[in-house]
Amino acid sequence: MRALIIDDSRAMRSILSRLMTGLGFEVVTASNGLEGMERLQEDDGIGLALVDWNLPEMNGLEFVQSVRSDPSFETIRLIMVTTETEKERVVAALDAGVDEYVMKPFTEAILAEKLSFLGLLPKVNRG
Amino acid sequence: MTKTTPKSSFATFRVAEHLCCVEVGEVQEIVPLRGLTPVPLAPEEVLGLMNLRGRILTIIDLARVLKLEDDRTMREGTILVLDTSRGDLGLRVDSTSDVLQLGDEDFEETPNTLKGEIRQRIRGAYKLKDSLLLHLNLDELGVTKGRKTGEEGDARTDH
């Protein structure tokens, strides 16, 4: 399965890409919400998106709202990447339709747990 | 072959009666000497500049580096294009020879019989059946500091 990573920081994209490929995903990236939408539209192999909250152009919440408003993206799982300081917003994110959230910084194990919770990770890959 | 220590490949070549080598991996390619442009004021080891497919390669003469002879005439020769810590360098040698597999058991520290400049420029030697193979230290191939360039440079930047 391909995972879409949306973050405006190159370094963060690299970090997340490394984690996700380590967990056996193929990875595509985008640097803002708008671009993330484009990726989704052009690549129907994407089954999961990790989206940062703070993004230029279209922020993470808007991205989630816009994915959820399009029935063709119904099966796409959304994980909001957020930080301690933003946790109050998690509510809004969950409300908008994210499937999971993960708080920065996180380890591969934490990420793997969230993913397997969503049934996205074969058990073999864990631990 | 009985006991095998890990062996490395060495490119061997001749210069003024000496058989020398560097590790194969240090040699990018071997090209004939042609179209040399002399560089006035350069250190005496520098033969000149050569165009290697658009790259400008500084050619140094191994014989002069090792102070093996005083013959200043430009000769034919072969250029080893080397990847050194100071960038690419072309090393003029008389001729190239075989690639040899050599292990540590054949190696010895710089032999006492060797005298002069050459001692400073080699890592050690390998004993072959009928000769001694000198392992050049590429880091020391660069030109002796100061000398002609240094002096000129300082004098000129003074004012």
Next chain:
Amino acid sequence: MSDVDPIIQEFLVESLENLEEVDRDLVGLEKDPENSEKINRIFRAIHTIKGTCGFLEFSLLESLAHSGEHLLSKLRDGKLEVSSGTTSLLLRLADAIRDILKRVEASGSDSGEDFEELREKLLATASRASDERVAENINEKEEKPDTQAQKAVSGGKQPKISLAGAETEQKRPSSEHSSGTRLAGRTPATSQKPSSLNETFVRVDVRILDRLMNLVGELVLTRNQLLGSQTTDPVEASAIQQLNHITGELQAGIMQTRMQPVSKILGRFPRLVRDLATSCNKKAELTIEGQETELDRSLIEAIRDPLTHLVRNAVDHGLETPSERKEASKPELGRIWIRAFHESGQVTLEIEDDGRGIDFEEIREKAIEKGIVPRSYAEQLDRDECLRLLFTPGFSTSQSVSNISGRGVGLDVVRSNIEKVNGMIDLESQPGKGTVFRLRIPLTLAIMPAIVLRCAGQLYAIPQSSVKELVRADEGGEGHRIEKIHGAPVLRLRGSLLPLLSLRKELQLDSDDDPASPSILVVQAGDRRFGLIIDDVEDTQEIVVKPLGSMLERIPIYAGATIMGDGKVALILDTLGLAQRAHVIAESSEIRNQVEAPVLLNEMKEGFLIFRSPDDGRMAVHLGPLIRLEKFREEKVEHLGGTRAIQYRGDILPLVPVLELLPERRKNVRALEKVEGEINVAIFESGGQTVGLLIGPVVDIVEEEIEVRRPASRDGVSQVIVVDGRVTELLDVDDLVNKADLPLAVEAPAGKETT
């Protein structure tokens, strides 16, 4: 460096880039404290650094960034006002983060100085916010909708909302809340530059680009060889044409990849201006225009220092203090502009300030006082020329050496740095209004027009931009002669003495005797001019400049190497390195005073009308005020009282007998004035009056740069100059006209008196 994890490398690069933007935005915020877009951007940058640190385990940096983020969130949410205090604090934060990043780059770890005091200050300032502002808010009637929305969240439920308490929060969203929050999130984005292109870019190692550039250079040469081969086969010919075309496009494309926007170095200037202005108690605002303008990357680096120097100057010397500005009824806030734009194949950079401007008369006096130019010369200079004296070595305008710009380097260094990359610098200034420095920089250094010359059988290249002239020297012939002064060779060229350098000798070539009739390149390098003796000029062509390897780069006479059409390598001569040699020679042989005539920035050509004077001498007048040159029959001269005049175009033209008016040496005057019954009259405008100067036979009209000037030896002569190798007296027309003591009647609406 090389074994740093590429992700950390990426983090360092990205964070440093972001910090530049932070600097810029912080400075911008001071003028525009309500700009939520800027606050958001700063917040995001610090937030990202903090977030990334968590993964990379830079806990010290994480904690520092966290405290900054905390303060920023207060500013963003309107709980704290942006003030110069918060800005300074955040600028300090940016510096501290930069320090730590450098540490990470060097050692791979963030441990070391922990900036604890700064961290505490950030937190303290942030916590002050919550108490004060909440109270204030109640009194504020008018608030922006976004801050209002934010406050609705934080003000109502001050404690952080935990996930458990989510439901209560969820019920709250009246339309105001949810739309308000979103609005706040979106505003910054819409007006921001589209950054969605990010992913269509690939990061490429610069060495690969350099290598491609080399290969393209090679391809160009191969193409040139093919173009030179005259084929008759039409198929081949068209293939060559096609190759020609593609090669050109490829070359342009590769050059394009090496281009970088000037924003790369302009980013830190808002901060610089702010800090400088603060330190000299001035108020300054910087406006940058055209920062997307692109230049070759090597040039971007080369202009960094000159640009910094000019911007420092603008703040330090250009702008007045707020009180001075007030007195001059200018706004207290001084303004500085940096503009970058493309103009006729070059990039122009302007650094302008609206400060006190430069008084060119003051410059003139100072130049004379400091002995930079002789008085007689300085007095001839017009306004722009005076201003250009600023670029002369040893000139510094500042009254007292200030701690900002007065670091011993002046504009001459700026100029020579710019000229090093084949650029040009000029300035304009209006007293009271401001000053603008203008830099013109070539788009690329990699390819430049050069003169290919031959010396002792080898070809060398020299940048065409520094070669002013080619002169052939003949021994004993009519041409220019090489002379020796104190053993040093000089060339007498139109009256000035040019120090000569023999390339053969400089290169210490075995055959170091110059040919009998060598060619001499007149080379201008920085403010120095010298002649370079070579065998001959071979060609002019565009060359691809390549660096010399580490073993040769210290030889100051070479600037690099290039590959000629035949595939051979040719060395490129460094004119500045050579100029130093020439200068050393000139100085050591004590001919400096005779040689070093001041050479100003641009060609200083002047026009002269040259005519014969008694004793086969030469005299000249400036062409400037000359209206026309006429010959009249002697009989047409009329005498009106003591004055001679002639009827000319319906008017009376009073004649000024120049030669008679000059003291002494009057022997052959009459004889010279008329030749075969004709007189030469140069019609001039002098003091609002049209007069005819009676002059000797005209020798020539020349336009040239005068490098040797001496004070005049008699009245009526403004100075003695050397034109075309001849000592020539330059007449002071106004003075002579005064001396002629023309009757007022003629001066008035002429004609009536005579009828």
